[in-house]
Amino acid sequence: MRRLMGVLRTPLGLTATVLSLGVLVLAVVAPILWTDDAEAVDTSNILAPPSSEHWAGTDNLGRDILYRTLVATRLSVELALAATLIAVTVGLLLGTAAFVLGRRPGRLVGAGINIAVAFPGILLALFFAVIFGVGATGAVLAIGLAGAPAFGRLTQTLVASVAARDYVAAASVAGVGRLRSLFRHVLPNISEPLVVNATISAGGALLAFAGLSFLGLGVQQPQYDWGRLLFDGISSLYVNPWAALAPGIAVIIAGLAFNLFGESVAKAFGVGVVGGIPELPSVAAHLDDVAPVEDAGHAPEDVVLDVRDLRVTFPGPNGPIRPVRGVSFAVRRGEAIGVVGESGSGKSLTALAISRLVDDSGRVEADRLELLGSDLRAADTKAQRQLLGTSLAMVFQDPMTSFNPTQRMGGQLAESARHHQGLSRKDALARAVDRLRAVRISDPETRAHQYPHEFSGGMRQRAMIGMGLMGSPALIVADEPTTALDVTVQQQVLDLLADIRAADDVALLLISHDVSVVGEVCDRVLVMYAGRIVEDLPAAGLESAARHPYTRALVAAVPDMATDIDQPLAVIPGRPVDPSDVPAGCAYAARCPLASARCRAEDPPLVTEPDGSRVACWHAGEPIAIEIRDRELDHELEEVEAS
Amino acid sequence: MSLASSVAPAPRVGVLSHPWVRFGVRRLGRLLVSLWVLVTASFLMIHLIPGDAVRAALGPTAPPELVASTRADMGLDDPLLVQYLHYLQNLLHGDLGTSLISRLPVSDIIAQRLPATLELAVLGFLLAVAIAVPVGVTMGVLTRRGHGRRTELAFTTTSVVVGIIPDFLVAVGLVYVFGVSLGWLPVAGNDTASAYVMPVVALAIGPAAILARILRVEMVAVLGADFVRTARAKRIPNRSVYLRHALPNALTATLTLGGLILSALVAGTVLVENVFAWPGLGSTIVSSILNKDYQVVQAIVIVYGVGVLVINTLVDVALALLDPRSMIKEG
Numbered sequence: 011m012r013r014l015m016g017v018l019r020t021p022l023g024l025t026a027t028v029l030s031l032g033v034l035v036l037a038v039v040a041p042i043l044w045t046d047d048a049e050a051v052d053t054s055n056i057l058a059p060p061s062s063e064h065w066a067g068t069d070n071l072g073r074d075i076l077y078r079t080l081v082a083t084r085l086s087v088e089l090a091l092a093a094t095l096i097a098v099t100v101g102l103l104l105g106t107a108a109f110v111l112g113r114r115p116g117r118l119v120g121a122g123i124n125i126a127v128a129f130p131g132i133l134l135a136l137f138f139a140v141i142f143g144v145g146a147t148g149a150v151l152a153i154g155l156a157g158a159p160a161f162g163r164l165t166q167t168l169v170a171s172v173a174a175r176d177y178v179a180a181a182s183v184a185g186v187g188r189l190r191s192l193f194r195h196v197l198p199n200i201s202e203p204l205v206v207n208a209t210i211s212a213g214g215a216l217l218a219f220a221g222l223s224f225l226g227l228g229v230q231q232p233q234y235d236w237g238r239l240l241f242d243g244i245s246s247l248y249v250n251p252w253a254a255l256a257p258g259i260a261v262i263i264a265g266l267a268f269n270l271f272g273e274s275v276a277k278a279f280g281v282g283v284v285g286g287i288p289e290l291p292s293v294a295a296h297l298d299d300v301a302p303v304e305d306a307g308h309a310p311e312d313v314v315l316d317v318r319d320l321r322v323t324f325p326g327p328n329g330p331i332r333p334v335r336g337v338s339f340a341v342r343r344g345e346a347i348g349v350v351g352e353s354g355s356g357k358s359l360t361a362l363a364i365s366r367l368v369d370d371s372g373r374v375e376a377d378r379l380e381l382l383g384s385d386l387r388a389a390d391t392k393a394q395r396q397l398l399g400t401s402l403a404m405v406f407q408d409p410m411t412s413f414n415p416t417q418r419m420g421g422q423l424a425e426s427a428r429h430h431q432g433l434s435r436k437d438a439l440a441r442a443v444d445r446l447r448a449v450r451i452s453d454p455e456t457r458a459h460q461y462p463h464e465f466s467g468g469m470r471q472r473a474m475i476g477m478g479l480m481g482s483p484a485l486i487v488a489d490e491p492t493t494a495l496d497v498t499v500q501q502q503v504l505d506l507l508a509d510i511r512a513a514d515d516v517a518l519l520l521i522s523h524d525v526s527v528v529g530e531v532c533d534r535v536l537v538m539y540a541g542r543i544v545e546d547l548p549a550a551g552l553e554s555a556a557r558h559p560y561t562r563a564l565v566a567a568v569p570d571m572a573t574d575i576d577q578p579l580a581v582i583p584g585r586p587v588d589p590s591d592v593p594a595g596c597a598y599a600a601r602c603p604l605a606s607a608r609c610r611a612e613d614p615p616l617v618t619e620p621d622g623s624r625v626a627c628w629h630a631g632e633p634i635a636i637e638i639r640d641r642e643l644d645h646e647l648e649e650v651e652a653s
Numbered sequence: 654m655s656l657a658s659s660v661a662p663a664p665r666v667g668v669l670s671h672p673w674v675r676f677g678v679r680r681l682g683r684l685l686v687s688l689w690v691l692v693t694a695s696f697l698m699i700h701l702i703p704g705d706a707v708r709a710a711l712g713p714t715a716p717p718e719l720v721a722s723t724r725a726d727m728g729l730d731d732p733l734l735v736q737y738l739h740y741l742q743n744l745l746h747g748d749l750g751t752s753l754i755s756r757l758p759v760s761d762i763i764a765q766r767l768p769a770t771l772e773l774a775v776l777g778f779l780l781a782v783a784i785a786v787p788v789g790v791t792m793g794v795l796t797r798r799g800h801g802r803r804t805e806l807a808f809t810t811t812s813v814v815v816g817i818i819p820d821f822l823v824a825v826g827l828v829y830v831f832g833v834s835l836g837w838l839p840v841a842g843n844d845t846a847s848a849y850v851m852p853v854v855a856l857a858i859g860p861a862a863i864l865a866r867i868l869r870v871e872m873v874a875v876l877g878a879d880f881v882r883t884a885r886a887k888r889i890p891n892r893s894v895y896l897r898h899a900l901p902n903a904l905t906a907t908l909t910l911g912g913l914i915l916s917a918l919v920a921g922t923v924l925v926e927n928v929f930a931w932p933g934l935g936s937t938i939v940s941s942i943l944n945k946d947y948q949v950v951q952a953i954v955i956v957y958g959v960g961v962l963v964i965n966t967l968v969d970v971a972l973a974l975l976d977p978r979s980m981i982k983e984g
């Protein structure tokens with residue numbers, strides 16, 4: 011009932027409901043009220059245009075068109091409902107046949123349905139109209155049977171999904187007859203979608219009926235439905251067009267009303283059709299420029315990427331959401347920098363922002379954002395695309411979905427070279443083959459002609475890296491490049507990245523939730539929490555020199571050699587910060603064992619230490635008593651269990 | 654993505670194991686079975702008519718001897734199986750029988766009427782696609798995630814409403830506006846180029862609305878896909894991202910549903926032809942049903958059915974070309 015109320019809440023649903031009810035009421039009362047007016051012949055006033063007496067004029071016997079159209083509502087609706095009833099009944103029989111009759115005969119019926127639904131309804135209706143003869147009864151049967159296959163297919167699908175459920179299977183095993191099980195378990199469970207679809211097809215039947223009557227194959231005089239009125243009216247279109255237009259409009263209104271009412275109910279009953287799609291940052295870069303702050307001192311020569319105070323903002327239902335809140339760092343030539351953090355820390359969005367791939371509903375701002383010395387905040391120009399297309403390589407998380415499934419691998423790699431380097435199709439493909447070889451894909455000539463689905467996951471990720479190598483990248487941004495891969499090939503991909511870096515002096519920005527991966531590959535690590543960098547330290551110092559409580563918790567959560575593999579993975583207690591609701595003070599305070607009153611009031615700034623590392627914590631480096639005690643406790647427990 | 658696709662398959666050998674060959678064989682098999690069902694159903698159609706079809710066709714005043722001789726001519730007194738085999742044999746030779754009313758060979762009638770219907774269907778199809786693709790793509794881009802909520806609502810509502818209105822009512826409306834009121838376009842026949850405008854538009858508008866709506870939904874889904882982000886990361890122009898990467902992927906799903914819509918378009922010619930007195934199969938089948946000229950009806954049913962089956966097959970082939978995976982998935 012509440013869901014039915016939901017139908018009324020959308021403007022379209024409300025309109026459709028009101029109209030449907032109106033049509034039904036009219037179907038009941040119109041013949042009672044106006045039959046006499048509709049059938050009063052007035053030969054002195056034939057085919058009159060609309061007048062104050064006859065609002066829609068008269069027909070070839072001087073009968074009032076408007077009254078005839080109103081009275082015809084009942085017959086039109088009755089016939090449509092009768093046809094729908096036949097379609098539903100026959101469809102149910104066909105659709106449940108597989109369940110009742112068992113496998114083999116059921117499959118035969120299914121194949122029959124499949125062939126029948128391929129033919130459009132009108133053709134089926136014409137076919138049956140021949141058999142059942144011209145006239146209202148024949149047309150009802152024809153339209154009903156024509157609608158049956160589609161209903162049968164729907165029922166079949168629904169029955170199959172219900173029959174697979176445990177309790178139905180159990181009931182079958184328990185010896186409950188199939189027929190009984192059908193009525194007790196299956197039909198009650200599929201009645202809802204069936205009723206909804208029946209409503210929609212009632213609208214369809216109404217329109218189809220008008221079609222048949224319009225062809226002269228349906229209702230015959232002296233009876234009249236809307237289609238028949240149309241059929242009679244079309245010949246006098248020049249004299250009184252309303253003789254055809256009035257019933258035509260009636261058909262459209264009623265057909266639309268039933269159809270849309272059914273659709274609205276379907277939407278209200280279905281899941282998540284009406285509600286919005288969650289907004290995900292995905293594509294397109296759009297830098298909404300704040301006046302660039304010209305700060306003194308340009309970056310040293312060997313800086314590939316320079317980021318100062320990067321912020322990313324999305325519009326949210328309750329005001330803007332800022333998942334990246336001021337991130338600054340630089341990447342030097344050949345350097346490997348890791349960015350770690352939990353999901354929601356803003357690390358992936360940071361990667362997308364610096365590569366200008368943030369969805370253009372998001373706003374990217376920065377005091378400085380330079381790749382190889384050129385400002386990425388500037389408008390999207392050809393030169394900038396060229397720079398990004400050749401000097402920046404992207405590696406995404408899921409190689410399964412990151413290639414276009416409809417294009418050959420070689421072509422997908424070649425595309426950027428054709429574009430940015432002006433290579434011919436042949437030369438670009440040759441380079442693609444060469445790059446595939448460079449990322450250790452065997453038999454690259456053959457592979458280049460294959461489609462993505464013919465590649466394994468690890469191969470695809472290597473091909474993705476190869477795609478980045480089509481230009482001459484100075485920086486590879488890899489966002490969780492191994493997360494989606496089998497453990498066995500993860501190392502291959504990491505090794506490949508390390509080799510490319512070593513060979514060509516390419517810088518690497520590796521985004522990962524996995525501290526151990528970052529620690530293995532990178533020189534320096536940026537730890538992100540709630541959209542900010544909370545610590546920046548050499549990768550070698552992760553175990554020993556981490557000073558921020560969050561970094562230390564991340565490191566402690568990594569299972570090392572000593573950890574028993576059967577032990578549950580350690581997790582950091584508490585929940586990550588929701589970007590739409592960042593608390594005042596230190597964002598980590600709610601989960602931090604060292605949190606003090608100051609932490610909850612003031613956000614600690616990111617302070618650069620003499621050794622060049624950075625940390626944002628009021629109590630950086632202070633011993634964490636609780637954590638240590640817990641660990642000791644764990645050890646003790648282990649020993650107790652072991653003995 | 655199934656498990657199988659995560660393993661790179663070794664190149665197979667042998668002609669029969671080539672995916673295209675297997676696809677072709679399977680698809681052809683399905684086509685032949687459907688054809689057989691179609692032909693058999695239309696054979697049974699005449700025999701399912703209650704009473705004597707010949708008597709019905711010739712009218713109650715026809716002398717009994719004429720009815721009897723016609724029945725004998727048509728072989729209607731033979732055992733059903735014999736009739737069926739004869740019927741199949743004749744069909745294979747292109748012999749569709751003789752009209753009970755005009756006494757002309759049915760194949761002549763069809764040859765004379767088919768071109769007009771084909772023209773109408775093909776032009777209607779082309780127009781529907783020519784409208785649906787640009788509109789669907791543009792709408793998809795304008796209403797991609799986080800954009801154009803209002804545009805989306807307005808477009809969806811409009812296209813749903815337009816898509817539901819049956820073609821013959823669109824036709825009547827067009828005739829009223831452009832034929833009767835404005836007098837710009839001829840309302841009947843197919844003698845001049847301008848006579849094509851209204852029938853083709855009437856036929857195309859509903860399917861165009863439905864196709865555009867499907868295409869928009871697919872475009873929105875595809876534009877959010879990872880591989881579109883990859884395409885963007887190549888910094889190729891947006892046009893290429895939309896048309897070369899997004900559109901083909903959006904088309905595969907659109908085509909699957911579009912196949913049904915296009916065969917409905919073929920059937921829609923029946924009604925539209927009757928509005929415009931178009932000298933095609935549609936007006937012929939209706940007058941033949943009314944005249945009980947069952948031989949003609951039977952043949953035209955087969956022609957329409959074949960048309961639909963051919964469309965479905967072409968759609969499947971187009972799908973396979975656009976997205977090679979569909980060949981493997983689809984049975």
Ligand code: SF4
Pocket residue numbers: 558559560596597598599600602603604605606609610614626627628629630
């Ligand atoms: S500032 Fe305070 S709450 Fe934040 S991490 Fe440091 S000690 Fe913990």
